[in-house]
Every structure is written in structure tokens, then in C-alpha cells.
Amino acid sequence: MGEDKKAADKWAADKWAADKKAADKNAAGRSGRTRLQDAAIAAVFFLILGGGMALHLLTPDRERSDTERRVLEQFPQAEVETLLSGEFFRELESYGADQFPARDRFLQMRAEGTAGWLGELDAEGYYQAEGHIGRLEDAPSEASVKRAAEIYRQLAGEYGSQGHVYYTVVPSKNRYLAASHGYPAADYEAADQLLREQLEGIEEIPIAGLLDAEDYYRTDLHWRQEALVETADVLLAGMGNEAQASMAGYEEKDGGAFAGTYARQSFLPAEADRLYYMENSDTREAAVYDWETGGIGPVYQEEALGGRDPYDVFLSGAKALLTVDNPLAAEERELIIFRDSFGSSLAPLLLCGYSRITLVDLRYISRTALREYLQPSENCDILFACNDGILADSAMIDRP
């Protein structure tokens, strides 16, 4: 036997002897109290595992999670094919986690613990600053910004020949919170500059300087409509429209408490917001036509206030193509906004200056399909108003 093995064996033998001595001592010292301690730990272990299993089996399955805003996995169908491919077991793993009893409470526990004892500054990308919940964003690539610009240019060429074309960048809350609180942030100025260079000939209406973190919900990614009046004035003026939202007689309507998606998804503690919406005669009289459903509805969908996402009160939430007709408009003037969800709360404030506003969400409709519906009148203004997140991932709006 070699020296190496001898040395290793001696080392192992010494260690074994030490371990055995400790084990013997432990065994010798085993008393009723030790057995009680053993029983306690075993009882807790099996109670939690067995109890968890029983509750899992007994608790009815949920179809979706409102907090996470997603459909939950259901018990999979067992078929020979899915069993042999492993798909059944993969789905079963997801089902086990998705339908776990008190899942939301566990998620909250994790978020609090991650920020608490682990001291991590963000929980799955969500962070807290100035009483707000923010979310770390991926920095945009030049390619993504250029692709967005290319889409804007193409649409401007297609629909903007009759009127004026403008663009604005809807700033994300991160612009005002991240860097100033030590969180990594994208180089927004560089992204703005690049977009500016790419959109030469399309007039920019900058609004980032008009806003700050307080103009956004604490618990949500969106801006607060009641804080956008000045922004709406600037946009209207920028588009050569003499109407002013600040003079349009809007009054704040209280839509109740609002826990936004950031609060629900991050499970971080934050004081709930109140959601207000700005109503005047224009918004009351306007009719919203949904091209997908063919239905006509109001500007503010008040039923949404008690629903899963109260922000859907603004123009019914995510919609591919809407036309808002304002019978009280002072002049016949049309606006097309290529927008995202931020545009839903902005558009009602622009209504005072237009008889018709068409809202296009390029995430949900292809440019080819759009041609069928979009026929701008003469002197139609066109405004591109997507937020930083869309510019960072412009593949979302690239649906030829």
C-alpha cells in the first residue's frame, strides 16, 4: 500500500475515531430528554410535510392568480405519450408549486425574507425607494431602439403624409428612482439621443423633464392620470393644438384604493395607492369603439375599479385598436396615438383638443392588419408614445 493511501487512511481513521467517539458520547448521553427533542423535530417535520400534502389535496385548485396575473397550472392529463415523454411529470411539478396551499402567503414570506434577513436590495428585480416599488429594467440595446425607430418611420410614412407626426418617450418610473437610489439603471439619455438621431424629421415632444417619481403610482408601473395634466398641455401644444387640458374643466373622481401590479407581483409591503380618474364633459360624452369586439363603451370603464386590475378603468385596459369620438370637440381634428398601456390614461386628457382619437397598440395588432382599419383624415396628427420598456424590447411591437 502506498504512502498516499496510508496517509489518507490514517487521516480517515483518525476522523472516523473522533466521529465515533462523539457519536458514542451522544448515544451514551441519550436520555428521555434527548428522545423528546428527537420526537419534537420529527413531529414538526412530518406534520409540515404531511399537513402540506393533505391541504394540497383537500384545497380546491385555483384557475388563476390575480396577484401574479397569470393562469395557474392545472392537474395534467395522464396519457401514455405524456408519461413517456416526461411532459406529465413536468406539468405535475408546476401544478404542485402553483396550487400549493397559501401560495401567496409563501411568496410574500419569501419577498420579505429576501429583503429582510438576506439583505438583498431587490426581490426578483423589485425594489423599494421613496415609498415606491420599482422594478429593475434591462438596458435597451442600440438594435432595439433602432428597430423601434424603424417601425415609427415606416408607420409615419404610411399614415403621416396627410398631417403632422410627433413622438414622445414615455419615461418609466425607473428613470426617477433607480440611479438616484443606487440601483443600476439604463443609460436613458443615450437611448433618447439615439432615438432622436434615428427619427430625424419626426418632431419630438419631450416630457421626461415634466415628471418625477411622485407622478407614478407607488405600487404600479403606470403614471397617475391626475398628475398628467401639465404633460397633456405640453403634448397638445407640441402638436399645435390650442386646447389645454388644464382649462378643460376636469374633476378628479375617486376610484378607490389601488394595489398595483408591482405590489401584487413583488409582495413587497407598500402603502396602497388611490386611483383617481379625470372626468369632464368630453370624457362623459365620448364614445369608445372597440374594433376587436365591435362594441361601444365609455372612456372610463368603472366596473374595472372593483376588478383584477383597476387601472383597466382607463379605456378598458389592453386593447389593440380603439377609436374615441368626442361629440363636444370644438373643432374637427383627429389624432392617432401609437401607444402602450400608458396611453390609456393619457388619451382622455388629450380629448379636449380632438374630435376623434384612435389608439393603436402595436403589441396586439400587426401593421398589415392595421391597414384595413386605419384611414386617417386630412390634417390628422400622429403621435408615437411608447414607454422605455417597449423601446428596450421593441420586438414586442414588431408585428409586420
Added chain:
Amino acid sequence: MVFSSISFLYFFLPAVLGAYDLLPGRYRNGLLLTASLFFYFWGEQGTVLVLVAMALAGYGAGRLLGRLAQAEGEDGTDGCRREGTEGSGLRRRVCIAAAAANVAVLAAFKYGLGGLALPAGISFFTFQILSYVVDVYRGDVKVQKSAADFLMYVSAFPQLIAGPIVRYKEIEGQIGDRLVGLGKTARGIRIFLVGLAKKVLLANELAVLAQKAGAAAEAGTLGGPQATVLGTWLAAAAFFFQIYYDFSGYSDMAVGLGHMLGFDFPENFDYPYTSASVTEFWRRWHKTLGGWFRDYVYIPLGGNRVPRWKWVRNVLAVWALTGIWHGAEWNFLVWGLYFGCLLILEKLVLNRWLSRLPRPLRHVYTLAVVFAGMVIFRGGTPGEVWEQLGRLVGFHTQAFGDSYSWYYLRSYARLLLAAAVGATPLPRRLWNWLAARCKGEEDADSGDSLGRRTAAVLWGLAQAAAAAWVLLWCTACLVGGSFNPFLYFRF
């Protein structure tokens, strides 16, 4: 199925342990075999047939070797030869053929011959089968006559996927007769929970840091993370601890589960990052693999009782094999040879110098070379690994840190500190100290006092509370579908 999953913790484990405790002892092997095959089928489906076929082939080889030994009259009762003799040429040929067949199957799957998918844990169970065949040939163990029991040994779910490599002779006696009592179950639960915490609370979080801090934005990103010295250190440090907690956590869970089922599986890790030399590190890291290569490759090659050049060859051969045991990628071979060379250097030169150094400096030396080794182990292209190693000392980058790397340092400082402290025996010593205090040295003198009884009860409650906290906290991490990779599943 992985141990750190809801399906394992809340369905498979309580169901199996419940049935296991209810059944009479004679049915337990059957239950464990059925449960283990189901466990493997859950994750691997059809390749369970590979496991069964290899195990049965190993069983058959053992039986054949036993019969040949009987025929040769070396052992008239159980087919077991007397120790120290290695038998006839025919038995030797059978042993070599069986070993070669196992290695060939392992190589075929592991190194992608014919585009076959790698069955999880094949490196581990192949080595278990190999050691059994060789031990039967050597006469170190009796031939297992029950195919079902042998299949149960090979496929036992606690150690099936990622070890430890449990040699047959280590649990030979427990296959037919093992005790499951409250004390052993409780000990198993404690070890299992330590492993679960290592895996879910530390390794998974460290994996996130390793991924984030190591990610540099592509050129043309407007304000994304850059490749910096600090970011590279953070990513490497996170991986350095991740692989330890990932693998040792899994091993602890396996050992703990073994105890709950009545087995005594060997421990695989013994605070390797506290080693004062690379030689010591490899006595503490993945001990069952190191021991396996020592006993089945290094010693048969002659160990160190050969001329120096042959010894160097033996060491390099063992470490090249250790490297490629992990995978066919170039970095594993380089990683193995890197440690082989370090061990040779230590033996020939460095030990003399190291022994004169203060112990803290020896720790620094060991940590530094192991740290570099883990960068190689983590992989990438040769260029990427070289670049990472260079960046650790300031090459290949313009910046020491950027807003991202400083943020990660602030955000994960507590985790890294916990990981560093947890890799030392300090937490265990603290636990043992508390346990001794609360046990109150009860058998030392006059018996139980009220204070000691209270302390013991409080200690019991503290343990139960700690167990509940670990389980619930891990559950919280798992229901959210946290990043939950197992590094050693691919080996």
C-alpha cells in the same frame, strides 16, 4: 424529481416514509425499490431501463464471479474468496470484461456517442456497480444473491442521482437488516434539513448572483453591465460557494434520507474550503469520488510504490479520469490535470515550503488555487476562461467596477458572508456548544436539575422551530419557482 421540489417534499417523501414505517421490515426493500424506480422514471422516463439493465448486468457479473470462485474452491460457502488472493485468469477476465462494459456504457452516454441522452446519475451508479464487481472479484464482499436487493442498492433514490458514491461493502450489512428508530430518523431529518437549507437558501441564491454578476451586456447596450474586475470576482466567488453548497447540500440530503430509511451513507464533504493544502482539500471534497479513484485506479496502478515517473503518471492518470468523469468538455480535463499537477507539485516541492508558512497563509494559498480551479470548472470556451482568469487580476477590462457590480456587491454582501461563514465548522461548533449546554452534562453528577430540564426543553423547542423555519422558508422559495439548478445532475 429533485429533493428540493414541492413534489418531492410534499408528496413523494411523506408518502414513501409513511408507507416505509408502516410496512413490516421484510417488505421495505421492495417498497424502496419501487419508490426508487418511480423516482427515476419521474425525471428520466425510458432511461430507467438503462439503470435496470446496468444493475442487472452488474448483479449477473457478481453471481458469475461467485460461481467461478466456488468452482475454483477458494470459498466453499458463499462465493467469497479469501482476502489477498485475486484468483484465476478467467475470473480476472470476467471482472475486466464487466468493468469494461460498464465504462463503455458510461462513455457512450456521457460523451455523446450516437447522440444518446445522458441518464441522470449514470456516473454515480456506474461507479457503484463497478466497485461491487471489483470488490466481489477481490473477495472484499459477499455476492448478493437477490437481484431485487442489488437493484435496490443501485437505485436507492437518496443517492441515485448525485451520490454520494456508496460502495456496496459500506452498506452490505444494511441491505438485509437495518434499524429505523426515532433517534436515527431525527438525526436524518437534521442532516436533511441542513442540506435542504444549503441548497435552497444558499446555493440557489448564489446561482442567481453568479449568473447576474457574470453577465456582461453585449456591445451596443445602452447602459448595461460591463465586464469588470469586481463583477468577475463576484461571479467567481458566487460560483465557488454555489458549487460547494449545491453539491454538499445534495449529499447532506442524501445522507439524511439514508438515515431516515435506516442506512448509513458515507459523508461526502468535510469543510473543504478550510483546507490548508490542495492535498487536504481533496481529502475533504467529494470524498467518495476521491476514495473511489484511489482504491480502484490509483492503488491498482501501483500508487506511489513505483518509480517516480510512474507515480507522476499514476497521479496524472487519476486526475485526468477525475476530470473527464465530470464530462466530455475540455475544461473538465484541464481542471482535473490542474489539480493533478498541483498535487504533484505539493508532494515534490511545495509541501516543504508550505509547512514553514503560518497556517493562515496556507489557507490563502489553498483558497486561491482552488478558486482558480473552480473558474476553470465553471467552463466556457478556453478563451472565455482565460479571459475570466485574467480579469480577476485586472487584465481584459478597462474598469474595476460599474454600477451593476457595486450594486451586486451591496445587495449580496450578506449572502456571501453567510456562505463564507457556513463553509467553516463555526456554525456546527456553535450548534454543538449549544446542544452540550442545553443537555446540561446531565450524566455528569447529581442528576437533573430544574434549570437543566428547562434548558433541554427549550433546546428541543428551538430545534423544532429551526426545522419548521427551514422547511417553510424553503417551501416559500420553491413555490415561487425560484432558480433551482442542480450542478451535479449533469455528471
